[in-house]
Amino acid sequence: MNGTTTLSDWLTEATAELSQLAHIDSPSLDAQLLLSYVTGHARSVLYTWPEKTLTAAQWQALQTALDRRSSGEPIAYIVGSKAFYSVELTVSPAVLIPRPETEQLVTLALAECEKHHHSNKPLRVLDAGTGSGAIVIALAFELINTNLQHLVSLTASDLSLDALQIAQANAERIVPGAITFVQSDWLDAFEENSVDVVISNPPYIEADDPHLNDANLLHEPFMALASGEDGLQAIKTLIKQCLSVGASNALLMIEHGFNQASAIQQLLQNAGYSNIQTHKDLQGLNRITSANAPKKPDDNSA
Numbered sequence: 001m002n003g004t005t006t007l008s009d010w011l012t013e014a015t016a017e018l019s020q021l022a023h024i025d026s027p028s029l030d031a032q033l034l035l036s037y038v039t040g041h042a043r044s045v046l047y048t049w050p051e052k053t054l055t056a057a058q059w060q061a062l063q064t065a066l067d068r069r070s071s072g073e074p075i076a077y078i079v080g081s082k083a084f085y086s087v088e089l090t091v092s093p094a095v096l097i098p099r100p101e102t103e104q105l106v107t108l109a110l111a112e113c114e115k116h117h118h119s120n121k122p123l124r125v126l127d128a129g130t131g132s133g134a135i136v137i138a139l140a141f142e143l144i145n146t147n148l149q150h151l152v153s154l155t156a157s158d159l160s161l162d163a164l165q166i167a168q169a170n171a172e173r174i175v176p177g178a179i180t181f182v183q184s185d186w187l188d189a190f191e192e193n194s195v196d197v198v199i200s201n202p203p204y205i206e207a208d209d210p211h212l213n214d215a216n217l218l219h220e221p222f223m224a225l226a227s228g229e230d231g232l233q234a235i236k237t238l239i240k241q242c243l244s245v246g247a248s249n250a251l252l253m254i255e256h257g258f259n260q261a262s263a264i265q266q267l268l269q270n271a272g273y274s275n276i277q278t279h280k281d282l283q284g285l286n287r288i289t290s291a292n293a294p295k296k297p298d299d300n301s302a
Helices: 007-019 027-039 043-048 056-070 075-079 100-118 134-145 161-174 233-245 261-270
Strands: 081-084 087-090 123-128 152-158 179-183 195-200 246-255 274-280 286-292
Touching: 007 027, 007 043, 007 056, 027 043, 027 056, 027 075, 056 075, 075 081, 087 134, 087 161, 100 123, 100 134, 100 195, 100 246, 100 286, 123 134, 134 152, 134 161, 134 179, 152 161, 161 179, 195 233, 233 246, 233 261, 261 274, 261 286
Parallel strands: 123 152, 123 195, 152 179, 195 246
Antiparallel strands: 081 087, 246 286, 274 286
């Protein structure tokens, strides 16, 4: 059968097979992505020449890929990449797969950088827990495309060396030389007053949350998803460390769960932060909270 299977035949059969599985949200798209990955054809070609036949090797590779997706392995890990904002990132099971809702964090960070237009020194921005590098690389790409890269000094950190290697490789391919990478357990490796803006998509799921047993999440790194009994362990650490590592009035922007905004606002208020704001994602859910750390006694700005 594999010697005469056309692109169209395989797409139809694979889509039908994936449609039977409850954990597959987009069977048709997944089938297209697998076929495009294995054959090397752009998705448009799949419909321009649907009668093209698969080689035996392609058919076997597709069946293997289809089995992996059917078992719940995320499509991004199978094809090794994921689109995010305006960039295409290499990903592996060492890093969390970038989510569409995280793109809002890039938009907010970009707006903050643009405000810095008239300053005489670069805004020091840190992406803490960078994973694949999605946030900081998308931010760098946008700044370079709008010729605003001179406004910002970009740094990214992660505790995982495997994640840092992926992030560095992504950065060198997409925005070479634009980002400094540092191994750090959150902000531990950074000096006092060394950062003006901290952005982060930390783990924020409760450690015993049953959603962690979802077929798709089982393949992603646990430490990038869960954070203590209340899901707020990493966020509490960031709030505390930003008080010292952050410069006077430093901005902290954190992505979080849709139901965590009020708890995080209270944590920020208790720590002395001001201008506390929660921003909604495209689905209207509370997704990102930002706040300014207190001004420091030696701050001589107006």
